[in-house]
Amino acid sequence: MFQYTGYILAGVVGTVAITVAAFLIGAVLGVPLAVASRSAYRVVRWPAISVIEVFRSVPNLVWLFLVFFGLPEVGIRLGPWATAIITLGVTSSAYLAEIYRGGFSGLGQGQWLASKALGLTTWDRGRYVLAPQLARVVSPTMATYAISLLKESALASTIGVVELTFRGGLVAQRTGDGLTTFVVVGLVYLVLSLPLAYTSRRVDSRLRAKFSVG
Amino acid sequence: MDGFLADLQILAPGLGTALQLAGLSLALAYVLGLVLALLVDARQRVVRIAALVVIEVGRGLPLLVILYLVYRGLPQVGFYLDPMPAAVIAFTWSIGAYASEIMRSSLNAVPPGQREAAAALGLAPRSAYRDILLPQAARIAIPPLMNLAIKAFQLTSLAYTITLSEVMQAAYLRGSVTFEYLRTFVAAAVLYAAVAIVASLLVRRFERRLHRHL
Secondary structure (H helix, E strand, O other), X not given: OHXXXXXXXXXXXXXXXXXXXXXXXXXXXXXXXXXXHOOOOHHHHHHHHHHHHHHHHOOHHHHHHHHHHHHHHHOOOOOHHHHHHHHHHHHHXXXXXXXXXXXXXXXXXXXXXXXXXXXXXXXXXXXXXXXXXXXHHHHHHHHHHHHHHHHHHHHHHHHOOOOHHHHHHHHHHXXXXXXXXXXXXXXXXXXXXXXXXXXXXXXXXXXXXXXXXX | OHHHHHHHHHHHHHXXXXXXXXXXXXXXXXXXXXXXXXXOOOOOHHHHHHHHHHHHHHHHOOHHHHHHHHHHHHHHHOOOOOHHHHHHHHHHHHHHHHHHHHHHHHHHHOOHHHHHHHHHOOOOHHHHHHHHHHHHHHHHHHHHHXXXXXXXHHHHHHHXXXXXXXXXXXXXXHHHHHOOHHHHHHHHHHHHHXXXXXXXXXXXXXXXXXXXXX
16 A cells, blocks of 8 residues: 555645635635624624524535535536635635634724724724734634644545545555555644644744733 | 425435434543543553544544544454444544543633632542532533534534435435435535524523523
8 A cells, every 4th residue: 555655645735725725715705704794784794694604504515515516507617626625715714704703802892992093094993903913813713723624625525626535535445455545644634734733833922922012 | 496395305314314423423422522531631641642642633634534444444454334333433533532622621721729729628639520620610611512512413414425324415316316416405505504503502592591690
């Protein structure tokens, strides 16, 4: 089985690509979703909250199948890679929006009101007052989410994306050595999550150092 | 609409299997989680490290890989398992690892003064644990453990990959007969969302009740 180790390792590229791309999509789309879900207007708030709830209550595997097998019926045809990245990205936006929301409520009203009293424009208040503080509060949680997204990316193998788990499945089939193969695949996932865990701790302490007051 | 209702009817037995899998593995996972949480603080180094490895591997590997490891890997060392027992083992490992982390951090979240006060009152360590620390830790741990249960239910969709006849398999088979994949997967999504949303409303209510006297 070990002559296929290189073949399995090549799957790292796909796994990382899906994770990074989906995370970026989710991180960007999550911002308007989080802002809308805290809006003062009910017509804005309710749809946003509903979207977040629905995305989070349906398992990711169901979303993947819905998009990959279901949407072609209405003329939307996406390849396996595009399906995986877009679907995981869009569902991530709901999870990340919840993380942002948690950060917002942790900050308290004082900062927002004080910056208003200082006469900053709404954009400047968001950009210079809220965003930096929010980044410090939410970045460890976001890193934890990134690790779970790395594991979720294994789901892409079920719709034929040739990433780590898919390659492992092929090798297991070909060599008949499922035990060693999936132990190797599992180790690769563990190794991949290490730098993320390390970065999260580093970013956390650096941001703390930069922003800590008193 | 008739077709949609027929889909729901066909998927319903799969929901029963999914709930069975979730229930069975949660019951085992909570026990495993408590055992692991206690073993991590064991006096013997070997026990401590072994418990940590079980936890970190359970949390660090994608559930899909754990499923494959059990279902496709174990037969090589002579363990032939049906899909259901294989899924229960994999789920118990993964969910148990998360549960142990929740229980551990809840035990640590009990203020140290409580332990000291129990010692000052002359309570035996065993009694301090059972009558003072565990009840307070349980109150902290119960809401996240219930959310974990909802997550476990959603994850049952993955058991489809090891041919367990749950909702996703039923949906896929139904789709391959009617070619109405979109409708059928929407029906599957509705089933999952219904259970998850009702369950999370109950959790929220229960959480409020827990904190009524605090």
